[in-house]
Amino acid sequence: MFKTAAGHIARMLTIAGSDSGGGAGIQADLKTAHQFSVYGMSAITAITAQNTVGVQGVFPLSPEAILQQLTSIADDLGFDAIKTGMLGDAAAIHTIASFLTERATCPIVVDPVMVAKGGTPLLDPADVKAVIERLLPLATIVTPNAPEATALTGIDVQSLADCKVAAIRIAQLGPQMIVVKGGHIATDIREHELAVDVVYANGTFTYFAAPRLQTAKTHGTGCTFSSAIASCLARGMEPLAAIAAAKTFIHRAIAQASTWDVGRGHGPTDHSAQPVFTAHFRPGAFYLFDGDRWLEENRIV
Numbered sequence: 001m002f003k004t005a006a007g008h009i010a011r012m013l014t015i016a017g018s019d020s021g022g023g024a025g026i027q028a029d030l031k032t033a034h035q036f037s038v039y040g041m042s043a044i045t046a047i048t049a050q051n052t053v054g055v056q057g058v059f060p061l062s063p064e065a066i067l068q069q070l071t072s073i074a075d076d077l078g079f080d081a082i083k084t085g086m087l088g089d090a091a092a093i094h095t096i097a098s099f100l101t102e103r104a105t106c107p108i109v110v111d112p113v114m115v116a117k118g119g120t121p122l123l124d125p126a127d128v129k130a131v132i133e134r135l136l137p138l139a140t141i142v143t144p145n146a147p148e149a150t151a152l153t154g155i156d157v158q159s160l161a162d163c164k165v166a167a168i169r170i171a172q173l174g175p176q177m178i179v180v181k182g183g184h185i186a187t188d189i190r191e192h193e194l195a196v197d198v199v200y201a202n203g204t205f206t207y208f209a210a211p212r213l214q215t216a217k218t219h220g221t222g223c224t225f226s227s228a229i230a231s232c233l234a235r236g237m238e239p240l241a242a243i244a245a246a247k248t249f250i251h252r253a254i255a256q257a258s259t260w261d262v263g264r265g266h267g268p269t270d271h272s273a274q275p276v277f278t279a280h281f282r283p284g285a286f287y288l289f290d291g292d293r294w295l296e297e298n299r300i301v
C-alpha cells in the first residue's frame with residue numbers, strides 16, 4: 001500500500017451505488033483503489049440489481065443509512081480523497097453534501113452519474129438541480145460524460161467544440177477542474193479515432209487523448225476513471241497527473257478485457273491493468289497516450 005507524504009496509508013472513500021455485476025459502482029471503485037495501492041472504503045447509496053445487459057432493479061438506501069456509514073468512516077478511519085458516483089435522489093445528495101461540507105478537507109471527485117450504459121436512469125432529471133447547487137461547488141474535479149455535460153448545462157454536447165463550451169459553463173457552477181470525458185464523443189482529428197478527455201481549469205484547456213478501442217467492454221468506464229483519479233489524489237498527486245494516470249488505467253483496462261467472455265452485454269473492464277505514472281503535464285498542451293507513454297502533440301483543437 002502507498003504511504004502519503006504525511007507517512008500514513010493513502011485512503012480513498014467512494015460514495016456510490018452497488019453494481020451486483022461487479023463492473024461499475026462501488027465494486028469498480030474498490031477494485032481500482034486497490035490496483036493503485038490505495039486503501040478503499042465505501043458508503044453505499046443504493047443497491048442495484050444489475051448485469052452487463054442492463055439494470056433490473058434499483059433499491060435506494062435512506063439518507064440516515066448513508067450518513068451513518070459516512071460518520072462511521074469519518075470518526076475512525078479518515079480519508080485522503082473522496083469520490084462520489086450514483087447518489088440516489090435529492091434527499092441523499094443534500095445529506096452527502098452537508099457531510100462533505102462539515103467533515104471533508106480532502107480533494108473531492110464528483111462523477112455526476114445519471115444514466116447507466118444500457119439507458120436506465122440512475123438519477124431523476126428533477127434531482128440534477130441538487131447536484132448543481134450542492135455538489136458541484138464542493139468538487140475539486142468533476143467528470144461528466146457528454147450526456148451528463150448536456151444535463152448540467154443545457155448545451156447539446158456532441159463534439160469536442162461542444163465539450164469546451166460546456167466545460168466553461170460548468171466551471172461557473174463552482175468546481176475547480178472539469179473533465180468532459182470523450183467516451184461518447186465521435187472525433188476524427190487524426191487518421192484514427194481518438195477518445196479525447198477535455199480538461200478545463202483556470203481558463204486553460206488541456207487534452208488527454210488515446211486511440212478509441214473498438215470494443216463493447218465499456219461497462220463502468222466512468223466509475224473506474226473517476227475512482228482512479230481520486231486514488232491518485234489520495235496519493236498526493238497533482239490533478240493533471242492524476243487525470244493522466246487514470247486515463248492510462250482505463251485505456252489499458254478496456255483493452256485488456258476486449259477478449260473477455262464475462263457477461264453477454266457491455267462487459268466489464270479489467271481492473272488488474274497497470275496504470276502509467278507520469279509526473280509532469282503542462283496546462284494547455286495536447287497529450288496522446290500510445291499504450292505505453294504520453295506524447296505531447298502540437299495541435300490546435
Ligand SMILES: Nc1ncnc2c1ncn2[C@@H]1O[C@H](COP(=O)(O)OP(=O)(O)OP(=O)(O)O)[C@@H](O)[C@H]1O
Pocket residue numbers: 024115116117144145146181182183184195196197210211212213214215218219220221222223224225247250251254
Ligand atoms: N472505446 C473507448 N476507447 C478508449 N477509451 C475510452 C473508450 N470509451 C471510453 N473511454 C475512456 O473511458 C473514460 C470514461 O469515459 P466514458 O465517457 O465512457 O464515461 P461514462 O460514460 O461515464 O462511463 P459509464 O457510464 O459506463 O461508467 C474516459 O477516459 C474515456 O475517454
Ligand SMILES: Cc1ncc(CO)c(N)n1
Pocket residue numbers: 016017018019024025026048050085086113115116117122219220221222223
Ligand atoms: C451502481 C452504478 N453506478 C454507476 C453506473 C454508471 O456506469 C452504473 N451502471 N451502476
